[in-house]
Amino acid sequence: MPTSTLFIVPLSFPLILLPTGRITIPIRATVGEVLLQLIQESEAQPIVAAVPIPAVDSASLHEWGCAARVVRIVRPPKGVARDGQQPYLLTLHGLSRIHLPDAEGAQDHFEDGIFERIVEYPQATIPPTPEAASTFKATAARLLDRLIQDSASDTKKEFYTKLAGMVDDVQIQRAPWLADLLISSLNAEYTDKLDFLSAFDVNDRLKRATEMFIKQTSISEVSKKIAQSIDESLSRQQKEFFLRQQRAAIDRELRSIQRSSPSQSRSSPSDPTSSTGSTSELDDDEQADAADMADIRAKIEAMAQDSEERKTAVREWRRLRRIPAGSVEHGVIRNYLEWLAAMPWPASVGTVEADRLLRALRDREFLLKARKQLDIDHYGLEKIKKRLIEYLAVVRLKELQAEKGARIAQEGHELHKTDDTPQLDANSGALVKLEKIDPTSIHPTPPRIRRKSTKGPILLFVGPPGTGKTSLGQSIARALDRPFQRISLGGVRDEAEIRGHRRTYVASSPGNIVQALRKAGRPDPVILLDEIDKIAHNNFHGDPAAALLEVLDPEQNHSFHDHYINVPVDLSQVLFICTSNTLETIAAPLLDRCEIVHLSGYTYNEKIHIARRFLIPKQLQANALTSDHLIIQDTALLHVATHYTREAGVRSLERAVGAIIRHKAVEWAEYCDSINADPDASIPATTALGKETATKIYNKSVEKHDLERILGIARWEEEEREERRGLVYGLVVTGMGEGDVMPVETSPVPEGSGKLKLTGSLGDVIKESADLALDWVKARAYDLYITKSRSQDPLKNPDSIDVHLHLPSGAVKKDGPSAGIAMVCAFVSLLTGACVSSDIAMTGEITLRGRVGPVGGIKEKVLGAHRARITKVIMPWGNRQDVEHDVPLEIRQQMKFVFVRTLEEVLEAAFGKRVIGQRRSDVLLESRL
Numbered sequence: 001m002p003t004s005t006l007f008i009v010p011l012s013f014p015l016i017l018l019p020t021g022r023i024t025i026p027i028r029a030t031v032g033e034v035l036l037q038l039i040q041e042s043e044a045q046p047i048v049a050a051v052p053i054p055a056v057d058s059a060s061l062h063e064w065g066c067a068a069r070v071v072r073i074v075r076p077p078k079g080v081a082r083d084g085q086q087p088y089l090l091t092l093h094g095l096s097r098i099h100l101p102d103a104e105g106a107q108d109h110f111e112d113g114i115f116e117r118i119v120e121y122p123q124a125t126i127p128p129t130p131e132a133a134s135t136f137k138a139t140a141a142r143l144l145d146r147l148i149q150d151s152a153s154d155t156k157k158e159f160y161t162k163l164a165g166m167v168d169d170v171q172i173q174r175a176p177w178l179a180d181l182l183i184s185s186l187n188a189e190y191t192d193k194l195d196f197l198s199a200f201d202v203n204d205r206l207k208r209a210t211e212m213f214i215k216q217t218s219i220s221e222v223s224k225k226i227a228q229s230i231d232e233s234l235s236r237q238q239k240e241f242f243l244r245q246q247r248a249a250i251d252r253e254l255r256s257i258q259r260s261s262p263s264q265s266r267s268s269p270s271d272p273t274s275s276t277g278s279t280s281e282l283d284d285d286e287q288a289d290a291a292d293m294a295d296i297r298a299k300i301e302a303m304a305q306d307s308e309e310r311k312t313a314v315r316e317w318r319r320l321r322r323i324p325a326g327s328v329e330h331g332v333i334r335n336y337l338e339w340l341a342a343m344p345w346p347a348s349v350g351t352v353e354a355d356r357l358l359r360a361l362r363d364r365e366f367l368l369k370a371r372k373q374l375d376i377d378h379y380g381l382e383k384i385k386k387r388l389i390e391y392l393a394v395v396r397l398k399e400l401q402a403e404k405g406a407r408i409a410q411e412g413h414e415l416h417k418t419d420d421t422p423q424l425d426a427n428s429g430a431l432v433k434l435e436k437i438d439p440t441s442i443h444p445t446p447p448r449i450r451r452k453s454t455k456g457p458i459l460l461f462v463g464p465p466g467t468g469k470t471s472l473g474q475s476i477a478r479a480l481d482r483p484f485q486r487i488s489l490g491g492v493r494d495e496a497e498i499r500g501h502r503r504t505y506v507a508s509s510p511g512n513i514v515q516a517l518r519k520a521g522r523p524d525p526v527i528l529l530d531e532i533d534k535i536a537h538n539n540f541h542g543d544p545a546a547a548l549l550e551v552l553d554p555e556q557n558h559s560f561h562d563h564y565i566n567v568p569v570d571l572s573q574v575l576f577i578c579t580s581n582t583l584e585t586i587a588a589p590l591l592d593r594c595e596i597v598h599l600s601g602y603t604y605n606e607k608i609h610i611a612r613r614f615l616i617p618k619q620l621q622a623n624a625l626t627s628d629h630l631i632i633q634d635t636a637l638l639h640v641a642t643h644y645t646r647e648a649g650v651r652s653l654e655r656a657v658g659a660i661i662r663h664k665a666v667e668w669a670e671y672c673d674s675i676n677a678d679p680d681a682s683i684p685a686t687t688a689l690g691k692e693t694a695t696k697i698y699n700k701s702v703e704k705h706d707l708e709r710i711l712g713i714a715r716w717e718e719e720e721r722e723e724r725r726g727l728v729y730g731l732v733v734t735g736m737g738e739g740d741v742m743p744v745e746t747s748p749v750p751e752g753s754g755k756l757k758l759t760g761s762l763g764d765v766i767k768e769s770a771d772l773a774l775d776w777v778k779a780r781a782y783d784l785y786i787t788k789s790r791s792q793d794p795l796k797n798p799d800s801i802d803v804h805l806h807l808p809s810g811a812v813k814k815d816g817p818s819a820g821i822a823m824v825c826a827f828v829s830l831l832t833g834a835c836v837s838s839d840i841a842m843t844g845e846i847t848l849r850g851r852v853g854p855v856g857g858i859k860e861k862v863l864g865a866h867r868a869r870i871t872k873v874i875m876p877w878g879n880r881q882d883v884e885h886d887v888p889l890e891i892r893q894q895m896k897f898v899f900v901r902t903l904e905e906v907l908e909a910a911f912g913k914r915v916i917g918q919r920r921s922d923v924l925l926e927s928r929l
């Protein structure tokens with residue numbers, strides 16, 4: 001047997017090199033340097049013996065190894081290898097098997113890394129038999145086939161195909177060589193490979209290779225089977241899920257059939273579902289769940305193709321299917337999908353449905369019916385109703401125009417699908433265009449042409465509480481036959497209340513705009529934004545007012561962004577109506593988008609009518625009585641309006657009426673009990689049913705004198721307005737938008753220095769008005785006979801005093817210029833001693849020249865004065881129009897209005913002709929230039 005002395009390179013566990021194989025291993029620097037030296041010394045590439053160490057803890061080398069050519073040694077970069085720790089890389093190419101006669105004895109040198117040994121080259125004497133070679137080829141081919149089928153990557157597939165080709169072509173003598181090549185290229189167990197290395201006999205080698213191939217094939221078949229069975233079990237679960245759903249749907253159908261024909265179901269005891277007896281809806285968990293999911297799915301499928309909402313819903317639906325049912329994430333996604341599916345997406349409204357939505361508007365009697373509806377719901381408010389009819393007419397025109405536009409676009413789309421080639425008409429012989437629809441261009445669901453947004457004006461009802469702002473909104477919705485939703489914005493501080501929370505928050509939900517839209521169930525409801533003046537502005541919770549701006553802006557609201565829904569929501573078809581008590585706290589940009597409709601309040605007469613026609617019937621019904629049980633006399637109603645409720649609207653009146661009716665309900669019930677009668681019966685007469693057996697009597701008429709017994713002592717007793725020196729009554733509009741009378745009190749403070757003291761929570765403007773008024777009076781003191789010479793100061797002569805001006809209700813902030821003329825009169829009264837009648841009230845702004853300028857809130861102020869039983873109102877000449885247009889005729893007939901241009905005219909109207917002296921000759925004549 002040939003021998004040779006070779007350097008031994010030990011291969012640490014589990015490395016192995018077979019003939020034909022190639023390996024790269026790290027080696028110590030010392031070993032590397034020895035081998036490099038060897039390369040330099042020898043002419044050809046040196047040969048070494050790569051011998052495996054058979055186990056991790058083995059102290060000896062394996063008996064068999066592989067003679068290998070040194071292909072390459074890589075030295076690490078210089079700086080890195082300074083300490084000699086960094087390994088060199090050695091690449092070897094396996095040539096032939098070698099036998100180590102004294103493998104055991106090598107262990108002394110083992111640690112040094114490299115050493116020389118005598119190795120033997122065993123020679124095979126018998127050539128490979130054809131049988132061994134053909135079995136080898138067959139098993140190799142089978143294994144390679146399997147590997148080609150199973151491998152996922154293309155490069156691997158290519159590699160195995162190449163090997164398979166070699167197996168096909170190999171000759172018998174070369175079969176052992178191919179066995180080496182295949183075993184070193186394929187995955188196999190280390191021990192098997194080690195065993196294979198020792199097989200120097202070629203037939204033995206082929207046999208062992210065959211065994212290894214069979215083993216590998218069965219391993220790969222088994223793993224494939226396992227993978228398949230896992231797949232099958234998964235799809236079985238899915239199958240089970242679908243079957244369960246189907247079963248739930250079938251059960252549901254059967255139950256609904258049974259419910260609709262109970263007699264039939266009772267007569268079929270063989271039916272398994274009927275034998276279950278009474279099923280509670282609480283037992284239906286799984287089925288209800290499946291039904292919900294089916295419902296969501298159907299809604300998603302009904303969404304418009306290519307719409308943003310559909311894409312998002314489909315994506316989330318797929319995510320939902322991947323997530324286990326019990327998980328938190330599952331709940332979150334499902335909740336989101338429920339919201340998404342329940343939203344009325346404008347693009348998803350079908351043509352039939354859209355047609356239904358527009359039915360009310362197409363009605364030729366729409367405006368007539370709308371007017372009727374407004375009259376049914378509200379008394380009076382003529383001007384407002386007229387304005388609303390105009391508004392509804394515009395909404396109708398715009399909607400119908402938008403619908404027509406959409407229809408034309410749809411027809412255009414249809415036409416697009418027709419064949420355009422002119423055809424020969426058989427009868428006339430002329431070229432005509434046949435409207436032939438190309439079947440290939442038909443969509444499964446034709447894209448819906450969206451109605452353009454209508455961008456109608458946004459109404460803003462402004463007025464005191466209880467004047468019917470909310471109920472007018474409801475009437476509009478009824479007239480348009482659309483759902484009505486009310487969103488109360490009072491105290492909304494957090495932007496999230498408008499825009500919703502992001503889905504990442506625990507228990508997040510959409511904002512109230514989206515909630516209202518979902519509740520409405522239609523893309524075009526009437527949404528009433530109540531009390532927009534009470535919404536908070538920029539704070540650390542965001543800016544709700546800014547979010548509202550986006551909602552109301554027709555340019556932006558076709559793609560409103562709600563944080564939760566996270567898909568643009570089209571609000572362009574929603575009719576927004578806002579209400580507010582005052583305009584002062586509404587941001588200018590918000591006001592800019594609205595069309596303001598003022599509701600100022602009702603006269604007593606109107607209130608009595610409203611109570612008779614609306615409030616009493618409503619309260620009677622609410623308290624289970626009828627008009628047979630109760631009559632509230634007009635005098636009593638008026639007394640309630642004047643003495644128990646003093647408000648611009650009718651809300652407190654409604655409450656008081658409710659209290660009266662409830663009181664009478666108790667009386668009626670007690671009476672019925674006492675005579676053993678049915679409380680449901682009506683009583684025929686207005687007088688008491690004074691039966692002898694009855695312990696109580698019942699009087700169905702409510703008179704003025706009954707009120708104290710029912711409602712307690714009146715809150716507003718007869719006004720104790722006084723006629724006093726220095727006291728004058730002005731007119732104001734409160735923060736609630738109500739008009740009222742406000743006393744302007746002045747009094748002299750002795751031992752003063754001619755100063756003005758102001759109290760009563762006054763703002764800057766009203767303080768300036770007071771200064772202006774006093775300065776005017778001081779300047780005119782001589783003309784008004786207050787002082788004896790022009791140079792005298794009325795506050796220092798004859799005595800030196802201060803003047804104190806106070807506006808009562810000190811806790812309420814007051815501001816504005818309209819108390820100017822009342823202050824002038826109060827100062828004149830104080831300094832002259834003349835009094836202004838307590839039946840007179842006044843309002844008007846003054847200038848330093850003594851002119852009287854117009855003021856706002858005339859209707860409210862006049863109504864407030866009327867409520868306070870003022871008989872004469874002094875107001876600026878510039879406000880005549882307002883009185884004529886806004887103040888009801890009955891009030892104009894009951895009160896006297898004096899319109900003034902100058903303060904001299906004010907004094908004459910307030911104190912009476914010539915009560916306040918005027919030194920005529922000295923009156924300043926105004927320039928007429």
Ligand SMILES: Nc1ncnc2c1ncn2[C@@H]1O[C@H](COP(=O)(O)OP(=O)(O)OP(=O)(O)O)[C@@H](O)[C@H]1O
Binds near residue numbers: 651
């Ligand atoms: N002109 C009217 N005719 C009939 N009923 C009326 C009229 N005005 C108000 N009402 C009734 O008064 C009650 C209060 O009205 P509503 O709630 O609309 O007031 P509001 O102006 O919205 O008040 P707030 O500013 O407090 O919201 C309702 O029951 C309403 O029907």
